[in-house]
Amino acid sequence: MIDATAYLNNVNQNSTPKPPSKELGKDAFLKLFVTQLKNQDPVNPMQEKEQLAQLAQFSSLERLTNISKAMEGLAKTVNTVVGLTSTGYIGKNVMAKGISVSKNGEEATSASISLPASCKSVYVDIFDKKGALxxxxxxxxxxxxxxxFKWDGKDKDGKAAADGQYRIAVRAEAPSGKKVLAEIEVSGKVKAVNTAGGQHVLELEDGRKVLLSNVTRVVA
Structure with a gap:
């Protein structure tokens, strides 16, 4: 699960205008070809083979342009369909790749940790929003x-931590002493579905946000 709020802010801050395209469009290509015909030397006109070669280029360009437009349309359609079907996640508990957990009262959301190899030691570190352990x-x-893994909601002194969102990290070590990279999935109940920057974002009941693409399973 990623910090989707930071993701949305990043999208807004980095939405800079695109520079003008340097590619020659089919309309510009056709105008250039006609201009060449009008201004060719009558004594030394453009050869038939050269004309055919340029027309073949134009035909290929037009086909590629049409294919590109068709793919853009298909991508928009697929994105719309995914957005509509994602509403089916509302009210469901999901597991998603991420590092955020939430604490409310005596309850904290659970996580699932996956190790690619056996480890002689594993630690789960819990950090607050400021990055303090x-x-x-x-x-x-x-x-x-x-x-x-489910945190009991207590700090290192055995006292109840404040309600809110926390982040977890896994420190795992193989028998050889080599560090092992673990994959973390966190749980949450979906409250709403939003779309931003072409991405579908699931808003959880505790305020966390997760990209739909990071969801790994739906839990009954």
């Missing part, structure tokens, strides 16, 4: 595969 949970040795 709240707690480090020792998970012991773990075999390759997935295991569930």
């Amino acid at each position: 709240v707690r480090s949970v020792e998970m012991g040795s773990r075999d390759a595969g997935k295991f569930d």
Whole structure:
């Protein structure tokens, strides 16, 4: 699960105008060809082979332009269909790639951690919004595969942490001492669906946001 709010802000801040295209469009190509015919030397006119070659280029350009427009239309249609079907996620619990968890009262959202190899030690670190370490949970040795993790909502002193959103990170080490990169999935219940920057964003009940493309499964 990514920080979709930061993603949306990044999209707005970086939406700079595109520079003019340097490619020759089919209309410009045709005008150039006609101009060449009008201004050719009567004594040394353009050869038939050269005319055919340029017309062949024009034909290829037109086909590519039509294909490009068709693909753009198809992409818009697919994006619209995905947007409509994504409303079916509302009210459902989902698992998605990400690092954000949420705490409310005595309850904290769960996570699923996947290890590509066996590890002699695994730690799950919990950080607050400012990046300060709240707690480090020792998970012991773990075999390759997935295991569930649910924070009890307490800090390193055993006191209840404040309600809100937190981020988790996994420190895993193989028997050889090599660091192992874990994949994290976090859970949440979908409240609404939004679209921004061509991406479909699922808004969760606790305020977190997740890209639809990061959803890995829907949980009953």
